[in-house]
Amino acid sequence: MHVTHLSLADFRSYARVEVPLDPGVTAFVGPNGQGKTNLVEAVGYLATLGSHRVSSDAPLVRMGAERAVIRAAVRQGERQQLIELELNPGKANRARINRSSQVRPRDVLGIVRTVLFAPEDLALVKGDPGERRRFLDELITARSPRMAGVRSDYDRVLKQRNTLLKSAALARRHGGRSMDLSTLDVWDQHLARVGAELLAQRFDLIAILQPLADKAYEQLAPGGGPLALDYKPSSPEIEGHAREELYEQLIAALEAARKQEIERGVTLVGPHRDDLVLKLGQLPAKGYASHGESWSYALALRLASYDLLRAEGNEPVLVLDDVFAELDARRRERLAELVAPGEQVLVTAAVDDDVPGVLAGTRYAVSEGTVERV
Secondary structure, rough: OOOEEEEEEEEEEEEEEEEEEEOOOOOOOOOOOOOHHHHHHHHHHHHOOOOOOHHHHHHHEOOOOEEEEEEEEEEOOOOEEEEEEEEEOOOOOEEEEEEEEOOOOOHOOEEEEEEEEHHHHHHHHHHOHHHHHHHHHHHHHHHHHOHOOOOOOHHHHHHHHHHHHHHHHHHHOOOOOOOOOOHHHHHHHHHHHHHHHHHHHHHHHHHHHHHHHHHHHHHOOOOOEEEEEEEEEEOOOOOOOHHHHHHHHHHHHHHHHHHHHHHHHHOOOOOOHHHEEEEEEEEEEOOOOOOHHHHHHHHHHHHHHHHHHHHOOOOOOEEEEEHHHHHHHHHHHHHHHOOOOEEEEEEEOOOOHOHHHHOOOEEEOOOOOOOEEO
């Protein structure tokens, strides 16, 4: 699978830009702040309906514009599709596939799949648990686009449950009458049902990803492992892997935490509170791994993701956003050799020297909002 053409309108710094793309390696080269990352960010948005740089759509719309449009032609074998996303901050986004307007934005998921390497990846190792949960859930959705609906359902149920708990907590603090919490049992069941499905997918993913990440780390930093991916649920009650088992355990954990949740006005149990502990040897990488080891760990997770998606069909687009400038010469060359055979590899760099020679291919010069093939 590869993108054959990218078209942007009022996206980030671009009023309008048209970029033909070839299979193999394409590098976007130019000084910082000229719009290189905006191009690959748009490709990533098609795959995840989100940005790796910001948490909302508003910054993606060019200043002064009401909406932004990302349009891409995608080829998979002999099949070609045209997908379009219209970003409307504060309103519902719109999507079209082959010019049909009768689709939801999440219906485009799975047409484009990407694995994106970026400086922000260091947060996978050094950052908060939310970064690692996002990594898992985006990869789960790339493997099975229907999980976007499960994630959306979980967020909706969690919001409703938190609203009920917050109201109960405020009533208690202000000495009012106790609220009727009979509906909390219903929300517990909803949360446990969708939460169990999400957890089952996470456990399954980690079991598959573990050996792939360990192998990738050995390729990047020989003799530096082994790696271990240790999933830490929000409650010791949760220790199963099968969906029905996880449902029962979530129900029990919610019941055990109910008094504390009512006091605090927030849901304390569920996938939204879990963490993925990354270990290097016997120690957690966070707090113990060096800067170079942390980079290698983050890269290993991305390489493992790429190997997994490729093995399951529909090879993803590899995106390397200003990564090589962050790496020492040894890691730079090893990473370049590992990704060079990809069906489509998109690279951004400030200068030509930052692009390893093994990644020879198409070059675009990006400067002051223009993208020119050189």
